[in-house]
Amino acid sequence: MLDLGLLAFIGFMLVAGFKRPFLWVLTYIYIDLVIPQKIGWGIIASPSLKLSLVAFVAAFAGWLLLDSKAGARFTARQGMIVALLAWCGMTTISALYPVEAAEKWAWVWKALVFAAFLPLTLRTRLRIEAAVLFIVLAIGTIAINGGIKTVGGGGGYGTLHLLVDDNSGIYEGSIISTAAIAIIPLALWLARHGTIFKPDWRVWSFTAALIFACLLIPVGTSARTGLVAAAVLGVLLLRSVKYRFVYMGVASVLMMAAIPFLPASFTERMGTITAHEGDQSASTRVAVWKWTIDFARDHPLGGGFDAYRANSFTYQTRAVTNEGNSQSVEYQTVTESGRAYHSSYFELLGEQGYFGLGLWLVLQLLGLWHMERLRWRYGKRAGREGQNPGRASWQWGLASALQQAHLVYLVGAAFVGIAYQPFLFMLVGLQCALWSYVKRTEAPQAKVWARPGGNRPELAQPAE
Amino acid sequence: MIDIFTLALTHGLMALAALLLLGRADLDDEEAGERPPRPWQRRTPASDED
Numbered sequence: 084m085l086d087l088g089l090l091a092f093i094g095f096m097l098v099a100g101f102k103r104p105f106l107w108v109l110t111y112i113y114i115d116l117v118i119p120q121k122i123g124w125g126i127i128a129s130p131s132l133k134l135s136l137v138a139f140v141a142a143f144a145g146w147l148l149l150d151s152k153a154g155a156r157f158t159a160r161q162g163m164i165v166a167l168l169a170w171c172g173m174t175t176i177s178a179l180y181p182v183e184a185a186e187k188w189a190w191v192w193k194a195l196v197f198a199a200f201l202p203l204t205l206r207t208r209l210r211i212e213a214a215v216l217f218i219v220l221a222i223g224t225i226a227i228n229g230g231i232k233t234v235g236g237g238g239g240y241g242t243l244h245l246l247v248d249d250n251s252g253i254y255e256g257s258i259i260s261t262a263a264i265a266i267i268p269l270a271l272w273l274a275r276h277g278t279i280f281k282p283d284w285r286v287w288s289f290t291a292a293l294i295f296a297c298l299l300i301p302v303g304t305s306a307r308t309g310l311v312a313a314a315v316l317g318v319l320l321l322r323s324v325k326y327r328f329v330y331m332g333v334a335s336v337l338m339m340a341a342i343p344f345l346p347a348s349f350t351e352r353m354g355t356i357t358a359h360e361g362d363q364s365a366s367t368r369v370a371v372w373k374w375t376i377d378f379a380r381d382h383p384l385g386g387g388f389d390a391y392r393a394n395s396f397t398y399q400t401r402a403v404t405n406e407g408n409s410q411s412v413e414y415q416t417v418t419e420s421g422r423a424y425h426s427s428y429f430e431l432l433g434e435q436g437y438f439g440l441g442l443w444l445v446l447q448l449l450g451l452w453h454m455e456r457l458r459w460r461y462g463k464r465a466g467r468e469g470q471n472p473g474r475a476s477w478q479w480g481l482a483s484a485l486q487q488a489h490l491v492y493l494v495g496a497a498f499v500g501i502a503y504q505p506f507l508f509m510l511v512g513l514q515c516a517l518w519s520y521v522k523r524t525e526a527p528q529a530k531v532w533a534r535p536g537g538n539r540p541e542l543a544q545p546a547e
Numbered sequence: 548m549i550d551i552f553t554l555a556l557t558h559g560l561m562a563l564a565a566l567l568l569l570g571r572a573d574l575d576d577e578e579a580g581e582r583p584p585r586p587w588q589r590r591t592p593a594s595d596e597d
Contacts, residue, residue, distance in 0.1 A: 085551070092558045099565050103574060106565055113561065122554070151575065207577045209568070216564055220557045228553040235549070246550055279564050279571075 086123035093119065093134065097141065104145030108204050109217045111138040111197065115505045116221035121247040121254070139193060146204050154206040156519040160453075160511065161199045163446045168195040170439050171388075178387025187388035187503075194505040201512030202519060208477070209278065211516055215481075216279060218509055219270050223293050225254065226263040230296025233303030236346075243303045253506065260309025261495030262506050263297040264316055268484035268491075270294060276477040302345060305352045312495040319487045325474075366417075368425040368498075370396050375429040385436030395420035427502035443502065450489055450514045457482035457521060478521060485514050 093110065100107040113119075114135050120128055127134070171191060178184030205211050229245050245254050253259055274282055274290040301309025317334060324330040342350075355365070374394045378386065386393065397418040404411050424430040431440040461479035465472050473479065489510050496502065568574050 085554070088554065088558070092562060095562060096565060099569060102569055105574060106568065109561075109565065122550075153576075207573060207575065209571060209574045209577075213564065213568055213574070217561060220561050220564075224553055224557040227557065228549060231549050231553065246553070279567050280560075 086125040086127045089119045089123050089127055093138075097138075100141060100145060104141075104149040105204060105210055105213070107138060107141040107145045108201070109213060111135075111142045112214060112217045112509065113221050114138045115194070115197070116218065116253060116509075117224055118247075118252065118254075121252075135193070139197070142197075142204075143200065146200070150204065151206075152203075154520075154523055155203045156523065158202065158515050158519050160446060160449055160515050160518075161202060163442060163449075164195055164199040164508070164511070167435075167439065167442050167446065168192060168199070170435060170442065171195070174385045174387040174435055174439065177384075178390070180387065180389050180392050183392065184388035191388070191503045194503055194508045197505065198508035198512045201509065202515035205513070205516035205520070208520070211481070211513065211520065212273070212276075212278060214509075214513060214516075215269050216273055216277070218506070218513075219266050219273060219293075222253075222259075222262050222266045222506070223270070223296075225259055226266070226300055227293065227296045229259065229263075229303050230299040233299040253504065255499075256304030257306040257308040257495070257499040258501050258504065260301040260304055260306040261312050261492055261499065261501065262504075263300040264309060264312040264495070265488040265491045265506075265510075267294050267297050267316060268320070268487040270297075272477075272480045272484040276480055302349050305349050307353060307355070308495045308498040310353055311498070312491045315494045316487060316491050319490060323474075323483045323487070366400050367419060367422050370419075371422050371424055372426060372429050375424060375433040379432050379436060383436050385432075385434050385439050388434050390433045391424050391430075392421045394422060424500045426498060427496035427500055430500040430502045446511065447489070447493060450511055451486055453514060453518045454482040454486035454489070457517065458486070460521075478517070481517055485510060485517065489514070 093114070096106055096110040096113070100110065115138075120132075120134055126132065171188065175181075175184045175188045201214070205214055225245050229243055232243060232245075243256065245259065247254050253262060270290050270293050273280070274286050276282075277286065280286050298313060300306075301313055321327060321330065371391065371394060374396060375391075378390065378393070382390070395418070397416060400415050400417060402413045402415070404413065424433060428440065428444075431443050435443070458479060461476045461482070462473055464476070470476055492501075492507055492510065496507075501507065
């Protein structure tokens with residue numbers, strides 16, 4: 084039944100794509116994020132039915148054969164994605180663990196190719212909006228499910244059951260926490276500027292419920308990464324809200340009100356963020372990170388995917404227990420091997436070496452910078468014909484939302500190995516698309532890329 | 548039960564969005580909105596005539 088429903092939806096999307104081939108791109112976004120093959124357990128889960136591949140080929144062939152290429156540009160950042168893809172391919176060939184590396188390569192290449200391809204298809208505002216909508220609803224599917232279950236009391240670290248039985252990929256607690264928090268600014272943008280679902284009370288009610296569900300995901304999964312991500316988003320939003328003091332007041336009241344309702348397991352686990360010496364998970368991370376730095380010195384070109392399998396180390400954890408008036412400190416010696424990186428930055432350093440890490444970092448930082456430039460450009464501008472002025476413009480809103488989502492993800496990425504997740508590369512693809520859309524639609528009227536302080540003195544003042 | 552509800556809700560919204568997109572000319576071409584709509588896209592033909 085479940086399988087039939089999912090297949091019916093995918094079938095509908097594929098058929099509708101014959102009228103509008105762009106819908107195949109949306110279908111791929113959906114399949115890559117939700118992974119319906121994992122949700123169902125009948126026909127849809129059968130490995131012979133290569134749903135992801137079908138959607139990928141349809142999206143690509145649809146664009147190549149049926150879609151107009153007018154306005155499609157290949158930006159420098161897309162070039163970097165292709166370079167990263169080539170580099171990853173090379174390290175996979177010379178990988179320390181060829182079998183495991185090939186397994187990871189099998190999904191990484193698709194995420195990278197799709198990211199380089201996506202901006203070519205996002206030529207119009209409506210397409211950009213549709214892609215954002217599908218990303219939000221896809222991640223929202225998991226977030227709403229987890230949110231409801233958390234309210235119902237089904238949470239706990241590694242125990243919250245999110246649609247599927249395995250705790251991997253996007254369904255892993257820390258990853259979905261980061262992604263769920265990252266879609267909040269995008270959902271807010273859709274509620275404000277959406278044209279598919281125009282802003283009205285229904286859209287705002289759904290958005291409010293979705294945001295609430297997203298905030299519940301770090302609680303439900305007890306993932307510390309999620310709490311850090313939510314805190315970062317709270318601070319970032321401060322930069323973009325109109326009434327800062329009202330926002331700060333409301334946010335602190337809500338936070339104070341929420342604390343008594345948080346489950347004890349959550350508050351206990353969050354308490355270990357600062358006292359990490361007694362925590363094996365945190366100690367392992369630090370040990371793996373040190374190991375990776377040494378590993379990169381010996382393998383400057385990277386060890387290929389899953390190079391972490393080479394690690395093995397012994398370390399001590401320190402636990403303090405209180406018994407009456409006395410305090411006892413217990414040291415435990417732990418030996419572990421093949422521990423994952425628990426950080427995207429170290430994941431890249433170990434797997435792709437200095438060059439791969441550098442390339443990836445430039446790709447990410449350039450995205451943040453581009454979005455900042457768009458914020459400057461639109462922030463202080465009077466509205467043109469048919470456009471909202473300044474901060475009310477959809478471009479300013481989307482640039483801000485993409486920057487916030489990206490930053491939240493990059494902070495979360497410091498604690499979990501999510502450097503190649505399709506979700507991240509979809510954000511990158513959207514940024515490329517918005518950047519090249521603005522460049523194309525605005526270039527004839529003014530120099531888009533004027534630096535503040537250059538020939539556009541009104542942009543020289545910092546944002547309010 | 549919760550799973551079915553969530554899947555029905557978001558998939559329903561995605562399907563509805565896809566349906567709405569099918570009828571939007573500006574999905575493929577932004578200038579399409581500035582041209583007069585094709586006959587089958589007119590909802591109120593009378594208002595288009597003036």
